[in-house]
Amino acid sequence: MKxxxxxxxxxxxxxxxxxxxxxDLESSGTERISSGELSKLIGYTAxxxxxDLNHFGGFGQQGYGYNxxxxxxxxxxxxxLGQKYKMVIVGSGRLGQAINSFISSYSENFxxxxxFDVKEDLIGKEKSGVLIRDFADLEDYLKNxxxxxxxxxxxxxxxxxxxxxxxxxGVDGIWNFAPIDLENTGSTPVxxxxxxxxxxxxxxxxNHPEQI
Amino acid sequence: MKxxxxxxxxxxxxxxxxxxxxxDLESSGTERISSGELSKLIGYTAxxxxxDLNHFGGFGQQGYGYNxxxxxxxxxxxxxLGQKYKMVIVGSGRLGQAINSFISSYSENFxxxxxFDVKEDLIGKEKSGVLIRDFADLEDYLKNxxxxxxxxxxxxxxxxxxxxxxxxxGVDGIWNFAPIDLENTGSTPVxxxxxxxxxxxxxxxxNHPEQI
Numbered sequence: 001m002k003x004x005x006x007x008x009x010x011x012x013x014x015x016x017x018x019x020x021x022x023x024d025l026e027s028s029g030t031e032r033i034s035s036g037e038l039s040k041l042i043g044y045t046a047x048x049x050x051x052d053l054n055h056f057g058g059f060g061q062q063g064y065g066y067n068x069x070x071x072x073x074x075x076x077x078x079x080x081l082g083q084k085y086k087m088v089i090v091g092s093g094r095l096g097q098a099i100n101s102f103i104s105s106y107s108e109n110f111x112x113x114x115x116f117d118v119k120e121d122l123i124g125k126e127k128s129g130v131l132i133r134d135f136a137d138l139e140d141y142l143k144n145x146x147x148x149x150x151x152x153x154x155x156x157x158x159x160x161x162x163x164x165x166x167x168x169x170g171v172d173g174i175w176n177f178a179p180i181d182l183e184n185t186g187s188t189p190v191x192x193x194x195x196x197x198x199x200x201x202x203x204x205x206x207n208h209p210e211q212i
Numbered sequence: 213m214k215x216x217x218x219x220x221x222x223x224x225x226x227x228x229x230x231x232x233x234x235x236d237l238e239s240s241g242t243e244r245i246s247s248g249e250l251s252k253l254i255g256y257t258a259x260x261x262x263x264d265l266n267h268f269g270g271f272g273q274q275g276y277g278y279n280x281x282x283x284x285x286x287x288x289x290x291x292x293l294g295q296k297y298k299m300v301i302v303g304s305g306r307l308g309q310a311i312n313s314f315i316s317s318y319s320e321n322f323x324x325x326x327x328f329d330v331k332e333d334l335i336g337k338e339k340s341g342v343l344i345r346d347f348a349d350l351e352d353y354l355k356n357x358x359x360x361x362x363x364x365x366x367x368x369x370x371x372x373x374x375x376x377x378x379x380x381x382g383v384d385g386i387w388n389f390a391p392i393d394l395e396n397t398g399s400t401p402v403x404x405x406x407x408x409x410x411x412x413x414x415x416x417x418x419n420h421p422e423q424i
Contacts, residue, residue: 006423007423009413012413012416012417012423013409013413015412015413015416016406016408016409016410016412016413017406017409019412020393020406020408020409078416079412079415079416079419080415080416080418080419080420081412081415085415085418093310093313094306094309094310094312094313095310095313095314097306097310098305098306098307098309098310099407100306101305101306101307102307102407106408110411148418149414149418172418173414173415173417173418174414175410175411175414179318181232187421187424189414189417189418189421189424191410191411191413191414191417193407193410194228194229194232195311195314195405196228196232196318197225197228197229197232198228198387198403198405199322199387199403200227200228200231200291200293201221201224201225201227201228201403202361202385202386202387202401202403203291203292203293203297203385204224204227204290204291204292205224205385205401205403206292206297206360206361206384206385206401207291207292208292209399209401211218211219211224212399212401
């Protein structure tokens with residue numbers, strides 16, 4: 001697979017969208033698709049689709065289009081979805097529990113091994129079969145149980161501390177749901193999810209239906 | 213405010229990011245900021261920032277930059293954040309409850325008036341002070357209680373039906389968390405949140421730290 005130089009994060013962020021479309025196409029029995037048909041399906045222009053996929057080596061053939069199964073497999077491989085990822089969640093409130101149940105039902109390649117919290121009435125309990133441990137024990141836990149992804153579902157005020165502890169414990173990436181942009185420090189990637197951004201875009205379109 | 217023609221959804225999706233940066237700047241007492249400084253803060257190029265904000269009339273002045281408070285107020289106005297929005301949530305499981313508590317703590321301009329579910333053991337209960345009603349009563353409820361935004365936190369299989377009922381009940385917009393792309397039909401905007409897309413981008417960067 002061809003990967004020269006830095007690929008813009010906009011391209012990377014479109015890959016999961018291609019993957020979902022290809023999964024749906026495969027489920028519905030579609031074997032091949034042109035960039036034009038893919039464009040109608042997901043709304044990016046056909047030329048953008050060809051350009052995006054060219055970053056990773058052209059999977060398409062002129063006059064044939066893309067083989068759905070092969071392209072899906074290639075994008076999955078590029079993203080790194082073929083392997084298992086162990087996760088811990090810091091913050092065991094409603095959002096932490098929702099993310100825990102989302103992950104457990106989403107894919108067997110992602111597995112939450114422990115929840116963490118500071119609240120004494122939560123510590124020691126289980127949620128969806130996952131034990132809630134004391135946040136004070138997080139670093140020790142991570143040293144004894146190498147973990148790929150740390151999920152942050154605490155308040156804005158507690159998020160940086162949770163992030164520091166997760167990084168000190170050696171996680172490879174941070175998935176942050178606290179309403180604050182945690183910064184990439186060194187080479188540990190941080191993915192910030194801002195629910196309010198989606199809500200604000202929606203509100204814009206509610207107020208500007210002519211822009212839809 | 214200058215709004216000529218259709219503004220690309222990429223621009224609209226960047227506005228909430230500007231808003232968050234400006235809120236943080238205002239909290240920290242910053243009164244004005246150049247597009248260059250804003251660029252360092254949020255990672256878009258200074259030229260993109262100037263171009264984006266030009267869509268809505270240039271708020272900046274050469275040699276001065278942007279007035280933080282004014283620009284924040286203008287973007288809030290463009291998005292339509294000055295008014296109140298009533299919301300209902302269809303699906304009262306962990307995710308529905310998490311979104312309910314997110315909204316109630318997020319802003320007093322967004323208010324969840326009712327949860328809905330099909331599960332008899334949930335109907336009639338309260339979560340964070342909000343009553344769970346029978347999904348069968350959704351359309352009637354919406355007719356008697358005009359609602360701005362319908363939130364969908366049910367399964368992939370139930371999402372389209374929930375969406376149809378919300379639209380039949382006359383909501384102005386749909387915020388969908390089910391793992392499926394619900395389509396805009398007519399002029400009702402739909403905002404799909406795909407948590408797996410974020411997770412997949414994170415996994416890419418974990419596997420390609422040289423791309424960070």
